[in-house]
Amino acid sequence: MTWTKSSTAWPSRRGKAPSRRPCNSGRGDHVTVRKVLANAAILLAGGVDPDAADVGLGERFNPRLDASLLLAKTLGLARHRLLASLSDQVTAADATVFDALLSRRLAGESVAYILGSREFYGRPFLVDHRVLVPRPETELLVALALGFLDSFAAHYGGPLRCHDACTGSGCVGLTIACQRPGLSVSLSDLSAGALAVAAANIRALQADGELLGAVDCLESDLLAAVPGTYCLITANPPYVDSTTTDVIFSGGSVEPRLALDGGADGLRLYGDLAAQAYQRLVAGGALLVEIGEEQGAAVAALFRQAGFRDVGVKQDLADQDRVVIGYKHEAD
Ligand SMILES: C[S@@+](CC[C@H](N)C(=O)[O-])C[C@H]1O[C@@H](n2cnc3c(N)ncnc32)[C@H](O)[C@@H]1O
Incomplete structure (x- = not known):
């Protein structure tokens, strides 16, 4: 692929x-x-x-x-x-x-590692070898999340809380927090090194006046250690199959293997992530995940198995499947 x-x-x-x-x-x-x-x-x-x-x-x-x-x-x-x-x-x-x-x-x-920074959604994010360099196609995940939050907020009376799992540099969750001040945002990752980079980005964005509120960071295998309930959960998990990951590393990549390798078929984390997210979403809440372009049907099926309704696959600017969205129904 x-x-x-x-x-x-x-x-x-x-x-x-x-x-x-x-x-x-x-x-x-x-x-x-x-x-x-x-x-x-x-x-x-x-x-x-x-x-x-x-x-x-x-x-x-x-x-x-x-x-x-x-x-x-x-x-x-x-x-x-x-x-x-x-x-x-x-x-x-x-x-x-x-x-x-x-x-x-x-x-x-990569140039981003040499410069120590990569622009994402119009803001600089600190990066080093502990995190994936943010990709432009991931901006679609943010745009769809913001669109969902705006429609959800129009009819929801409770506090608006969003969690970004597999956060890496924090580019997804922190961009959402910057774009929607007042929203409560938290981040998690399995990698302590990645969380240190995300924390540095929190401080930098706060110092620049881009990020107004506090953002919690916690170490967690997917959502296992993430407490509370959320209106929105986002994630860009590793989704490259292991064979392709090996090829990428033999070509000289120095990005963390944990950020890339999604197991034999690249889908290793999506089923558990969907099941755990379903338990943590409020009624009407949504899970949005980035996917590889050939994974739309498989990930959508995993979402439905976890209980999600109205599951949709969204395309990026190159017309490739890039994001899967699912909703927890009001009656569930
Ligand atoms: C593809 S990177 C995404 C980073 C960032 N969200 C972005 O979009 O640039 C995937 C991230 O998932 C993390 N990760 C891998 N396995 C995980 C797991 N089981 N639980 C939580 N995070 C995990 C990696 O450490 C890495 O930071």
Whole structure:
């Protein structure tokens, strides 16, 4: 299957990256931002012009974008300011710093890990090797959750509580909390390391004034240790089958295996998650989960087995099945 959680993995051609110094600057010659970017993009593309039509780098791999993000970080500029500074000179000191970042990218590390941050739903989220790098397609899960919360709030008299399981960096639950101040949000994950990253994101978003309320984080196998009842439960569990996970790791991925490996068929956690969520939802509440594009029918069946009604499979912008939603009926 085409797998989207591998989007930051380095293409196999990286092994052929040229060995010369990445940026070729800082030798007393005058090297511009434009030249440094062009050289770096070619290096990242394995020594070929990244704009050539037949390079075949894959839809997610963008050497020019990677180079500009790393150089913007080096120069302490926003990316749009970098692109307005193409004729400026790059100093020898900055070239050395940039070379170090570029070398890490050439060795296969994702840009998000090198920068320590990835934008999700318009906000920066801290990331490191303890968490999955947030993917753009996961924004659909957030958008659908917000839509559900708005319609639910219109007729619900109780406190609005939302829980995000398998939270990783916290990008899903914390975005919901930022978008809907006043909502009570909690997060959980099996990984203590991931929860430390989520806690750092809570502090950063609070410091930026994006997150107004407190958010609880707790260690839990799915929802086993999660107390209370909720209007909404979200989760983006690991859903890559183990064989594909092995292939991804042999290709150089350094994301946590716990964040990717969903067992033999990728569906290992969905049945237990649906059963546990059903027990914790108030009447009319909903469970929303992200899925792999070939898992819609299977996950929907697991939702129905757990008691969910009106189960639906939603498509992402690429028209791929991406989210399953189920409701706990009023009468249940
Ligand atoms: C695909 S990542 C999703 C991270 C984040 N929610 C996102 O969308 O970017 C899956 C997360 O589930 C966590 N996880 C794996 N097995 C789990 C389990 N049995 N119970 C709770 N969390 C688990 C992993 O540690 C990882 O952080």
